[in-house]
Amino acid sequence: MTRGLRAASVPAVELKVSTRSHGGQTVMAVVGEIDLYTAPRLQAEFARLLQESATTRVVIDMSGVEFCDSTGMNVLLSALKRLRERGGALEVAGPRPAVRKILQVTGLDSVFTVHEAVPEELLTAEPKA
Known part of the structure; x- marks a missing residue:
């Protein structure tokens, strides 16, 4: 019985990460909340990539x-x-208002290139088979 109670009291926090690469460029789509509990998942995905x-x-x-x-x-x-160590860049696309505010308050909006949406050229690129 305790098991069921415990499971019910701990909210399920999930982070979904998917990537699509083409020609040295990758779009990483992230869905959910990025916090202390889910950040290791995102970090592992960056490390793998x-x-x-x-x-x-x-x-x-x-x-x-x-x-x-x-x-x-x-x-x-x-x-x-x-990425910068290898001559690359990390850009942020489509942040919702709460995330955009965090970027602005911390000054990170001047560190990252921030796009309103994923750049068109990356949406139309065909992924490698």
């Missing part, structure tokens, strides 16, 4: 992100640093 591919430009589509705390921002900054 940077280890397995020659990606130099990552556009993170945050239109599905409802909340992002300082832990999430630190993951983005870490990924930006690693």
